[in-house]
Amino acid sequence: QQDREGFFAGDARRHEKMYAQAQATIAICELYGRTKDSWLRPHAQLAIDFAEYAQSIQGGWRYDPKEGADTSVTGWYVMALKSGQAAGLDVDPRVLYAVEEYLDSVESFEGAAYSYQKGGSPRPAMTAEGLLCRQYIGWPRNHPPLRRGIDALLIDSPFDLSDQDVYYWYYATQVLHHYGGEPWQKWNTVMRDGLPSIQIKQGREQGSWAPQSDRWGQTSGRLYTTCLALYCLEVYYRHMPLYKAMGQ
Numbered sequence: 001q002q003d004r005e006g007f008f009a010g011d012a013r014r015h016e017k018m019y020a021q022a023q024a025t026i027a028i029c030e031l032y033g034r035t036k037d038s039w040l041r042p043h044a045q046l047a048i049d050f051a052e053y054a055q056s057i058q059g060g061w062r063y064d065p066k067e068g069a070d071t072s073v074t075g076w077y078v079m080a081l082k083s084g085q086a087a088g089l090d091v092d093p094r095v096l097y098a099v100e101e102y103l104d105s106v107e108s109f110e111g112a113a114y115s116y117q118k119g120g121s122p123r124p125a126m127t128a129e130g131l132l133c134r135q136y137i138g139w140p141r142n143h144p145p146l147r148r149g150i151d152a153l154l155i156d157s158p159f160d161l162s163d164q165d166v167y168y169w170y171y172a173t174q175v176l177h178h179y180g181g182e183p184w185q186k187w188n189t190v191m192r193d194g195l196p197s198i199q200i201k202q203g204r205e206q207g208s209w210a211p212q213s214d215r216w217g218q219t220s221g222r223l224y225t226t227c228l229a230l231y232c233l234e235v236y237y238r239h240m241p242l243y244k245a246m247g248q
């Protein structure tokens with residue numbers, strides 16, 4: 001489905017296209033990184049080239065290439081670019097420097113919290129996503145705003161099955177996994193048992209996670225809730241903790 005510019009998601013609806021493109025880029029970069037299949041490399045590199053081209057002047061990404069920015073879409077592109085780097089593809093470091101400028105524009109409390117767009121109020125999901133981006137771009141583990149942000153997430157937005165939001169859980173699980181230590185243990189002890197407890201155990205949807213009670217599930221569907229739930233449970237296998245890798 002990839003076109004000459006590297007775009008995969010031509011058939012998606014407007015507000016979904018850039019999300020789908022970033023996620024497809026992550027998939028193809030991870031596949032190339034794991035297999036080193038020479039046939040995949042040019043397609044993965046072209047997807048990275050598109051991501052760099054599509055970045056807006058604000059330093060982030062939104063629903064159309066080069067137009068606007070929000071933290072939600074931007075986080076997926078940071079993950080895509082870092083997947084490309086991990087696979088040995090060419091990623092322009094200036095693109096990630098520009099992301100830092102965007103994150104500066106949506107931060108609160110000196111970077112401990114993040115909003116969806118500039119001028120908005122901080123939200124738990126955007127804070128988790130923003131902090132994860134900061135980790136990947138280079139914040140050290142002992143950076144005070146990172147610790148304050150993680151503490152706030154655990155106090156104000158702990159893993160809670162009565163308030164299901166797999167989007168938030170996806171990013172919070174990653175940021176806490178990378179941070180490690182007691183904060184990760186607090187989150188993981190609840191998450192690793194809680195998520196399997198609500199998996200459908202019988203019937204046609206056996207093995208899935210129901211979308212009806214999830215914050216975005218009714219508009220995004222069962223595949224969405226199931227995939228993000230699995231990504232949380234796979235975090236141990238898919239991502240080496242960043243600070244362990246960097247010796248921090």
